[in-house]
Amino acid sequence: MTDDQRQTLRHPDGVSELVVGERAFETARPSLEGWVDARTLFVLSTPRVRELWGHALDPVRVAARRVVELEVEDGEGAKTPAHAGRLWREMVAAGGKRDSRMVTLGGGTVGDLGGFVAGCFLRGIDYAQIPTTLLAQVDAAVGGKTGVDLPEGKNTVGLFHHPSWVVADTRVLETLPRRERAAGLAEVVKMAFLLDPPLLEAVERTLETLLDGDASALAPVVAGAIAAKRRVVEDDPREGGRRMLLNFGHTLAHAIEAELDYRGLRHGEAVAYGMLFALRLSRARGLEHRAAQRLRDLIRRLEPAPLPTLDAERLAAWTARDKKAREGGLAWVLARQLGDGVVCRDIGADEVEATIQAFLADPWDLP
């Protein structure tokens, strides 16, 4: 577990500077001002986030030659090629140049959309991510994945475009609903379980304070999760191998979300259930009961909303369409033991469907 408030992520196109903590806004400000340095600054946000946290950017706005505010509605509905198209047109019309800057201020939707828009505007302009949800701070904002959704699938269009800056100020997490923080913690737990057992311990130890949104307790946990993700991304920037471990729990999660038409469960909650499912496949391949139980118990403390009634056959069909699938077939991320994940490509469709069946009968049971 690393607790660095300033980290540097090295990627094929340069570096991302990651500033994390209770006073990340203040820490990052001088650097952001220098980065903006009398250029055009595009600020992408939503009405709600702008009202809550827009002021945090005021000093950076002052450093720009001019500021162009870009807005999208709240919610995942903004992540479409059509919205990207509208933003590009506004940016060209506003006279944006290749060395203009963009800041995204918001949750994962704003960051994913903004990163895609920045990455394709005049073949790529620099941008900074200022994530305002726990999920976005520990996951979406770090690692350069950007994208938008099609009716045929989430995140099916996008590119790798790393932000020059990620500023994760944990004070913004205080204004989130508790359920949103719990969902974000599911992603922290995911990384901790496969990549950083000491971080898992820290989450177990301080979970109530974290759920309460204590900015100071959240700071080391967010920094630790970001560090875990950073190391994996540096090892495997294009998700050719090790980075796939970050998809632990995500194959079934995506299937559940798609089947529910992205309603009812938060992404982190779907991932929580996806991990419970992955534990079953992992148990069948030798994962110790004690390790599985430990993760299951921690997930239970996150109190995800109950899993709606679902059909095993339909879920199995959704998993076959997973983005992680290659021409050769589907890849499942499993746990060999605590702190040790593996990508498994030889799980038959029959086993998947049977295991989904058992899982749906009692998600919390562990064979």
Next chain:
Amino acid sequence: MTDDQRQTLRHPDGVSELVVGERAFETARPSLEGWVDARTLFVLSTPRVRELWGHALDPVRVAARRVVELEVEDGEGAKTPAHAGRLWREMVAAGGKRDSRMVTLGGGTVGDLGGFVAGCFLRGIDYAQIPTTLLAQVDAAVGGKTGVDLPEGKNTVGLFHHPSWVVADTRVLETLPRRERAAGLAEVVKMAFLLDPPLLEAVERTLETLLDGDASALAPVVAGAIAAKRRVVEDDPREGGRRMLLNFGHTLAHAIEAELDYRGLRHGEAVAYGMLFALRLSRARGLEHRAAQRLRDLIRRLEPAPLPTLDAERLAAWTARDKKAREGGLAWVLARQLGDGVVCRDIGADEVEATIQAFLADPWDLP
């Protein structure tokens, strides 16, 4: 001047293999078959090009697990975010995966659009460019620039996504109209003048045969132009410096094209006039009359369509919106001497407009 029929372009994300010549299809085939290797193959083309040259891909189609034909209309109108969106949806619906392959078969429009679509599909799939115009062979297909147009500006949305393969078979140039070949030769002349004087000599010497579309005469010239571009792109993949030299003649060309609403002149013809204009600015900064005259005389032999009546003030206003502009102002590419270009950022708006005025009075005159 290099005359290599097989070249390798090294770029930040890997390499592009460039196969050039009179029998490039046959030379590249075994490699392309191995590259496709039982995967899903998307083939993007237009009805006209598919009819003329689609058969050249038949052996590669056989090597695929299945082939999904994608189609766009002929002409620049296909290069829009909306067309990209439609293609992405077709590709997801067809079950495309991250290791699926795409081949673009067509001119610059198909290559630019296809490269953009490949670059953003599931965050980037491998693709091959099979350019079927001279312009696309010597310019658009090499160097990884991809993109689409907005109503507010050409190529304003895109990314750098290098093809794994570029196959430039000069036999396809035989079926082009002579005027199209002349327009493509304008880009060859552009590169030769600033980057490769021996190539300039070769074009001067063989121009009539080249204009006639002789595949064997075109082979070394296309290979030479591709080599010149390849070296510049390897030096400066993201167009931070030296690669800007490839924009010689392009600032006024883009202004002329925009003012004419992209009608009447071909891109290469606009570039021919743009070079004549750049020669004026270059002359005022010390370019020898003899070198300028030599380029002017060669451009004249390309017989570009006459320049329509244009307004100097309006053209000057268009140049100010050029994509090469940075927050600090506009960059002009000038010639210091034969084989030596320079990027010039300190040319005042008054001089630009006065020079446009003089240029419009007689484009072919050289001060």
